Amino acid sequence: MPLIISAPGYNKGNRYAGAVELVDLMPTVLDLCGLDIPGSIDGTSLVPVLLGGSSGKTVAVCERLRFGLGNVRYPHTKDANYNFMLHAGPYKYVIH
Numbered sequence: 104m105p106l107i108i109s110a111p112g113y114n115k116g117n118r119y120a121g122a123v124e125l126v127d128l129m130p131t132v133l134d135l136c137g138l139d140i141p142g143s144i145d146g147t148s149l150v151p152v153l154l155g156g157s158s159g160k161t162v163a164v165c166e167r168l169r170f171g172l173g174n175v176r177y178p179h180t181k182d183a184n185y186n187f188m189l190h191a192g193p194y195k196y197v198i199h
Contacts, residue, residue: 110135113153122160122190123149163190 106123108131109115126146133140134148152158165188187198 108149108153110153114155117153117155119152119158121152121158122163123152123158124160124163124165127158161191164188165190 124146126144127149128146130140130144130146131149134150140148147158147160149158189196
């Protein structure tokens with residue numbers, strides 16, 4: 104999935120093919136704002152990626168859980184399944 108980050112003062116047009124996750128967005132925004140990143144949160148700042156470096160991650164994980172009785176959170180899907188994706192290198196493992 105593509106992720107586009109635009110921040111003043113950072114190189115435009117950089118492309119990064121390494122692993123990143125949505126949990127990386129909060130620490131990235133905090134880092135861009137010059138705020139401390141709490142050590143208790145998941146995720147890694149992507150500012151090094153914006154500077155042409157690496158995220159340091161080799162694996163990305165994504166999951167969706169069923170919410171509430173009868174899947175109340177997503178009533179339009181009628182899907183009560185647990186979904187999980189693990190992406191490592193050229194491989195992707197999906198459970199649906």
